Amino acid sequence: ARAQAMEVEASPDVTYDDIGGIDDQIREVREAVEDPLINAETFREVGVEPPSGVLLHGPPGTGKTMLAKAVANETDATFIKMAGSELVRKFIGEGARLVRDLFELANEREPAVIFIDEIDAVATTRTDSKTSGDAEVQRTMMQLLSEMDGFDDRGEVRIMAATNRFDMLDEAILRPGRFDRLIEVPKPDVEGRRRILEIHAAELNLGDDVDFDDLAEELEGYSGADIAALTTEAGMFAIRDEREEVRMADFRDAHEKIEMASGEGPTTGP
Ligand code: ATP
Numbered sequence: 001a002r003a004q005a006m007e008v009e010a011s012p013d014v015t016y017d018d019i020g021g022i023d024d025q026i027r028e029v030r031e032a033v034e035d036p037l038i039n040a041e042t043f044r045e046v047g048v049e050p051p052s053g054v055l056l057h058g059p060p061g062t063g064k065t066m067l068a069k070a071v072a073n074e075t076d077a078t079f080i081k082m083a084g085s086e087l088v089r090k091f092i093g094e095g096a097r098l099v100r101d102l103f104e105l106a107n108e109r110e111p112a113v114i115f116i117d118e119i120d121a122v123a124t125t126r127t128d129s130k131t132s133g134d135a136e137v138q139r140t141m142m143q144l145l146s147e148m149d150g151f152d153d154r155g156e157v158r159i160m161a162a163t164n165r166f167d168m169l170d171e172a173i174l175r176p177g178r179f180d181r182l183i184e185v186p187k188p189d190v191e192g193r194r195r196i197l198e199i200h201a202a203e204l205n206l207g208d209d210v211d212f213d214d215l216a217e218e219l220e221g222y223s224g225a226d227i228a229a230l231t232t233e234a235g236m237f238a239i240r241d242e243r244e245e246v247r248m249a250d251f252r253d254a255h256e257k258i259e260m261a262s263g264e265g266p267t268t269g270p
Contacts, residue, residue, distance in 0.1 A: 005098055006105070007081040012069035019063050019070060020199050020224065021192020025185050029054065029067050030074075032181045033158045037075045037111055040156055051181035052148060053159040055119070055174070057166035058185035061225025064162040067185070068115040071158070077111040084121030088137050095122070095140030103147045103157075110156035116144075119161040119179075123170045141170065148178050187223050190216050196224050200231040207247035215251055230254050 016026050036043050036050030043050055056064040065081070072079035082102050087095045106112040116122075122141045148159065161179060163169060173179050188196055194216035201212075219227065233254035238246040 005082060005086045006102065007079075008105070008109075009069070009072070009079040009081075011076050012073050012079045014066050014069040015073055016070050018199060019066050020195035021188030022063055022067075022185055025056075025063075025067065025183055026070075028183050029056075029071060032183075033071045033113070033160060034075055037071075037077060037113075037156065037158050052151070052177050053161060053179040054181045054183060055179040056160065056162045056183050056185050058164070059187055059223060060164050061223035062185045062187055063224050064185050065115065065117060066224075068113060068160045068162070071160070072113040075111055075113070077113045077158075078106075078109040079113050079115065080106055080109070081115045081117060084116060084118035084123075087140050088121050092136055093139075095136060096143035099140060099143040099147055103151070106157045112157050114157065114159045116159075116161040118163065119173070120163045120165040120168055123173045124165070124168050125170050141173070145172060145178060187221065188227075190220075193219050193222060193227060196227045197231065200228050201246075204231070204235055204246045205244055207245045209248045210246070210251065211248060215248075218252075218255065226258070230258060233257060
């Protein structure tokens with residue numbers, strides 16, 4: 001059961017260079033997660049408590065998971081991912097046990113980065129907390145809080161989480177000693193979109209007419225994930241046309257196709 005619910009990678013291959021448009025967030029994550037992991041001894045000696053947990057929040061597909069993987073890569077740490085939705089669709093008592101397993105595994109594999117995606121699934125403020133399903137979610141959250149509270153020597157294990165629904169989070173998980181460092185990861189601005197286009201098109205055989213400045217302007221509202229999908233789609237247009245070169249028209253066709261498919265814009269919406 002453990003293996004199914006958790007994704008474990010010895011050292012993920014994502015690097016900071018693969019992440020575009022969120023340089024400030026990269027800097028913050030390095031300071032809050034990477035430094036304490038690399039200099040655990042120094043933090044202990046000086047008596048500085050690093051942030052307990054780091055919460056990344058922002059729209060879907062903006063690079064939150066990539067950030068957590070890049071930290072694990074940079075520190076040669078084991079990356080252990082658990083989706084909040086996995087924790088809550090289990091039988092009674094199983095969510096809490098999975099949380100225990102998660103922290104136990106991290107301790108065995110340290111240095112390790114725990115990443116809980118969609119943490120809102122376990123930590124949402126609920127209006128009707130009387131139904132039994134909600135009671136179970138509540139128990140899972142209590143287990144998570146108690147694991148975090150009981151984590152004194154956390155030098156070699158760092159905890160990160162992500163959510164697209166920051167406003168719905170239960171405040172209990174944001175208290176000091178828990179997820180006490182918040183980092184907002186927004187959609188990229190025009191310069192960020194240009195950088196992400198470059199990253200994802202790096203392997204493409206591009207025609208001379210491809211202009212990422214213009215494209216970046218046109219892709220207002222696109223997330224990193226939307227841009228990744230667009231780039232692949234542009235390549236597909238070239239292949240369908242039996243061309244070895246991806247041209248500006250392919251990117252524009254891809255853009256149009258994505259707009260059509262989603263009705264009024266990129267798949268992830270505003
Ligand atoms: P979700 O909230 O949906 O889990 P997320 O913020 O965790 O999304 P990621 O899983 O990190 O998003 O990104 C999904 C994919 O989108 C990545 O594998 C990558 O191809 C692309 N991507 C997203 N953001 C960026 C970015 N800032 N730079 C480059 N690629 C990106």
